[in-house]
Amino acid sequence: MTRLVLLAALVLACRTPPRVPSPAKLAQPRLVVLIVVDQLPSWLFERDRSVFRGGFDRLLREGGYVRRGELPFANTFTAPGHATIGTGAVPRTHGIHGNLWWRRDQQRDRSAEWDPEAPILPIVDLDKPLPVDVGASARALRVTGIADALRSATQNRARTIAIGLKPRAACFLAGRQPELAVWFDAAAGGMTTSRAYTSTAPPWLVELAKTKPPSRFIGQTWTPLDPVYLARQTQIADDAPGEGGLHGMGVAFPHLVHDFEELLHTPFADELVLDTATAALDAMQLGTDEVPDLLAISLNAHDYAGHNWGPDSWEVLDLTMRLDTSLGAFFTLLDRKLGKDGWAAVLTSDHGATHVVDRSPVTGAKRFSPSEIAKEGGPMIAKVSSNQAYMTPAWAQLPPAQQQAARTAAANAIRKRYPEIDVFDTSDASHCKERSLAGEVCRGLVEGLSGELYLAPKRGFVITEYPTGTHHDAPNPDNQHVPILVRAPGLAPQMILSASILQVAPTVAALLGVPPPEAATEKPLFEIEPRSRARP
Structure with a gap:
């Protein structure tokens, strides 16, 4: 009889799904870092998990991992993806439905962030003035985002900044009105902003352009870390079918950087963004008091390289390995400045990627x-x-x-x-x-x-004017599934198979201890609950 009872108990134990550990009480981080790696599909991240030794690995070891963060909308582009991450809403609600769209009143395309009333600010002395009709802001965003929720809850005492390579990434990632949004503009002289956020270029950005000018990367050559390893991991040649040599960079390593357009496709561009984030830590005194701060970072070189050479290429893997190392160093810097319990991080992507049609698993892809x-x-x-x-x-x-x-x-x-x-x-x-x-x-x-x-x-097919490389415009799992990683003080390591990308904004808000943005309806990930925080 005793054996039967034990056997029954064993059967029940086997049938009962394991409990996912959830944080009973998390320490209060003083800084939350929201990171977007542009064009990082779940299928690629899973393939390369064993490669990581730096920042990605630390997030996987120290926090929660969602293997499949699902985008519940069809237009899987950079601007809609960043706006959704920052607001917790779908494009139909937040208003950003493409990287650009046809303006019927002008009979021409305009970028999502286009705002002629927010001119770009020069960051260095220029030989000629910037065009007057290429301003950028989050004006098209119809709802508030994480930065807006944080600033409202703290009576504007919280510091909030969004940094990206692309203006459409920086403008929409944090919400309608972060304290500052910063992006790269070659004509302006470096990492800059617009009058939507400040009337004059911040002195620390001007100083950064002097001490670490983007021109230092012109003439540098991008060589692979380990060609043998890249070949083994990707299982394709460096010059595999369908890879593009756009902008004069060639289809195979090494890649000499001739100009700023080529720079965007290389790991040097990630260095430019992370240098800006590092400078912002001190310039804005992020995380140095009891008022929570937000640092949003978008790393877009991954997307540029994926478009040109393909998401499964040597170039993208080499860039990802370098980014893994750089993120690890950045997290170590946060440890030193704020302590390991002084910061939290949420990392995800705005969209995935379609396999290069010339080597696609889909027969007849075009x-x-x-x-x-x-x-x-x-x-x-x-x-x-x-x-x-x-x-x-x-x-x-x-x-x-x-x-x-x-x-x-x-x-x-x-x-x-x-x-098709x-x-x-x-x-x-x-x-x-x-x-x-x-x-x-x-x-x-x-x-x-x-x-x-x-x-x-349909899956495997893309709509693009580019004759080579790939895109991410088709609504299918290749493009709609992205990883989500959450690292916070007290959050136990855990993994869940799937969740919604709409849960990212509520998760960041919960870590900050403030209500979610107005249009966000989903719950935070990993049972993280919003905590009451005394108004500073």
Whole structure:
């Protein structure tokens, strides 16, 4: 009888899923660092987990890991991804539905961060003034983000800064109005900002441009750390099919940096961003008092390299290994300045990546030109931008019934020519709450701004004008699944299979001890609960 009881207990124990450890009480970090590695798909991160010895490894060892952070919307681009991470909302709510989109009133594309009322600030003395119509800000963002929530809860005493290589990353990652957003602008002379955040260039940024000018990387050569290891880990050649030599960099190592455009594709660009983050720690006195601060960092060189050579290339792996080392050094610096319990970090990505079509596991994978798609759709299509087909002003003047007939005709023409592309009528908003492709498309669109048709390539296919490399525009697991790592004082190491990218903003807010942004509806990850913090 005793044996039967023991056997029954053993069976029950085997059937009972293991409890995921959750923090009963976390220490209060004085600084929370939000890190985005641009274009880091789950499938690639899992492949390379054994490679990591630095920052990635530390986050995996010391905190929680979500293998599959799911993007619940179709338009997996940098600007929408960063805005979602920073607000906890989908594009339909926060308003950022592409890296750029067709402005009907101007009949031209404009970037998501475009704001002519927020001119870029020169960081060095210039020979000629900057263009007046290329300003940048988070003006297009319709809801508040993490920085806004933190500043509101602390009566603007908290310090908040977002730093990225791309302006669209820096402008949207922290919310509508962090204290400062900083990005690289070659014409401005380095890492700079706009008048949306300050009237004059911060002195510490000016000093950084003098002591560590981006021009120091021009003429340097990027050589691989270990060619033998890169070949073994990637299982492809350095000059594998489909890799691009855009911007004169060549398809194989070594890569000589001739100009700033080429710099963006190299590990030197990550160094530029992390140097700025390091300078910000002292210049803004981040984490030095009891008022919590936010440092948001976007590392975008990973995306540039992935587009050019492919996410599974030697270049991307070499860049990732170097970034792993650099993040490890940065975390050690935080230990020294703030103590190991003085800071927390959340790392994720804005989107994944599609395999290079020339070596894709999907049979028949292809690149489709958006301009050619527009032609196939007929004369009523003005432009295909960010996978959205915009109709012409002449179409807008038609009676409603004729508009719908023309829209349907264009959709059918595209479907007939491109059976590998699913075409959606964006006027149908009935699917937004569904867990379906139609639902993902609906959640990714913004009423009044999006095109009349949405184009969703099937898995393995991409819509791009580039003849080589890859993209991340198709709504499928390759592009919609990204890792999420959370390291916080007192958080036990643990792993869960899947969660939503919408949980990142509530998690960061919980670590800061403030309410989440206004449009965030999901719970924090790993059962981290918001804690009451006395208003400073």
